[in-house]
Amino acid sequence: MADHAAADVDIETSRKFLSLLHQAGLVGITWPVEFGGQGRGESDENVFAVESARYNLPLKVFRLGLGTVGPAILELGTVEQKTSFCRDILTGDAIWxxxxxxxxxxxxxxxxxxxxxxxxxxxxxxxxxxxxxxxxxxxxxxxxxxxxxxxxxxxxxxxxxxxxxxxxxxxxxxxxxxxxxxxxxxxxxxxxxxxxxxxxxxxxGWAAAGRTLQHERAAVSTGLGKGDRDTDTISVKNLLNLARTHGRFLGDTARADLLDLLVADRLVGHLRLRLTQEAEAGTAIGARGSIVKLLMGRNEIEAAKTASRVLGPLAVTGRDPGGSPTDVMQTVIGSPGLAIAGGTEEIQKNIVAERILGLPREPDPLRQRPFRELRVTGDNTSALGVQE
Structure with a gap:
């Protein structure tokens, strides 16, 4: 195990917190009771998501298990696999x-x-x-x-x-x-x-991976355990507070940028709520989760750019004028990550184009060739025509 683990995550605190959430019936809300969940509906899970979004919960290390792996096992796994792994995911006994x-x-x-x-x-x-x-x-x-x-x-x-x-x-x-x-x-x-x-x-495995990535995109879109934009270091609220604290003058351009960011975040929030309500009513979300994922990635990058314009050196150096470190720089640096996690913007556009808009798939003359006859280099796959 790498030495950087302790610097990034307090595992024991996170594990204890998740265990307490599980004991209180606030995690795995829609998971079946026989596999450690609460067996409740999407609306109940949404209520908790909305309320908990006001806080940055110490669940980062468990997000993949809760939002991606667990749902994949519940959908695709055997009874033995569900019994062996799902409860440990919910209690924090296993990290995935x-x-x-x-x-x-x-x-x-x-x-x-x-x-x-x-x-x-x-x-x-x-x-x-x-x-x-x-x-x-x-x-x-x-x-x-x-x-x-x-x-x-x-x-x-x-x-x-x-x-x-x-x-x-x-x-x-x-x-x-x-x-x-x-x-x-x-x-x-x-x-x-x-x-x-x-x-x-x-x-x-290809179909299984596709279903798993749908769960991942949904988890990225809901921001499980991350808090909402109001608790983010580059939220409009936090940027305004930092700018005022450190005497940063906000001109018309900066104010317009902040307003655009606020509107974009609210629109994505309403879209997420609509999809949650449709899921509760029994309507399959399917590929539409990629729309939320696409918009959230764009918003994160625009928020990082706005933070840099509004805060100036504070956003670049990661230290405020008094010398104490801030989280702004780390968030700005990490902002492209959300646009990549769960599939790049280009991947999301393809999903939206093909599965929602019904546009034709790009031709792939090599799609039916045996893999052994292909050479894979970066994003390009070309035929070798020989056995490797």
Whole structure:
């Protein structure tokens, strides 16, 4: 486990807080009772989300498990998997990460090369993952790997639940420009996954990954445990308070920027509420969650730009005139992350175009070629026409 863990997250405090929430019936509100949840409706969960959004809850390390992995297991997993893992997610006894992205796959997730080779009792996994949030803290991971290179790339993938404490798994931090490491690369050299830890059907990993990413986008959109814009360091409210505290003059342009930011945030909030109400009424949200994700990513980047214009050096140096550190710089630096997490803006646009607007998919002449005949480089996949 990496040394930067303690600097980023107080694990024990977070774990205790989540456990207390669970005891109070305020986490896993819509999850089935038999798997540790409360068995209630979307409206109840929305009430708690609205009320808790006034605070920055210490749940960062558990967001992936609560918002992405848990819902994926509930939808795709066996009864044994749900029984084994869901309650531990809700109580904070297990931390999860998501092993999807790879250095040579880029935004083409179906181009991953990490292999899962069938052996007696399960699979042996070899490969490399990257940009993995929380891998240095994780007990388990949701893993997407290639189980069959002799079929088209989308057809040869399988989803697994893998133990991160195996010696064959190495986690290396990837520091950002601030020196903090929220992302990691993960090297897997012969780790074992039991057959019982296959999530969904063998070869159906692409569909499983798509459903999982829908849960992730929903979790990013709701900002589970993050607080709402009013509690954000680059909210309109906080920027105004900081500007007044430090004597920053706000001209007409800065005021207009803040007003635009406020309106954009309120519009996204109303859209999120509408989708929640539709879900409660039984209407499938589907790809429309990508609209919220797309708009939130844009708003985060615009908020960072506005913070820089309004606060000047304070937003750049990360220290106020009195010399004490602020969170503004870290938030400004990290603002592009939300636009990338759960799929880049380009990915979201494709989803909206194809699945909501009904526009035709871009032609892919290589889509039906066996993966073994493809060379994957960055975002581009080209045919080799030879066996690797």
């Amino acid at each position: 990460c998501q092993l999807f992205s790879e250095p040579e796959a880029g935004s083409d997730l179906a181009g991953i090369r990490t292999s899962a080779t069938r052996v007696d009792g399960g699979y042996v996994v070899r490969g490399q993952k990257v940009w993995t949030s929380g891998a240095h803290l994780a007990d388990r991971a949701l893993l997407l790997a290639r189980t069959d290179p002799d079929v088209p790339k989308h057809a040869g993938l399988t989803m697994f639940l893998i133990d991160m404490h195996q010696p064959e798994i190495t986690v290396r931090p990837l520091p950002d420009v601030s020196g903090r490491a929220f992302f990691n690369e993960v090297l897997i050299d012969g780790a074992f996954v039991p057959e019982s830890m296959t999530l969904g059907e063998v070869g159906a």
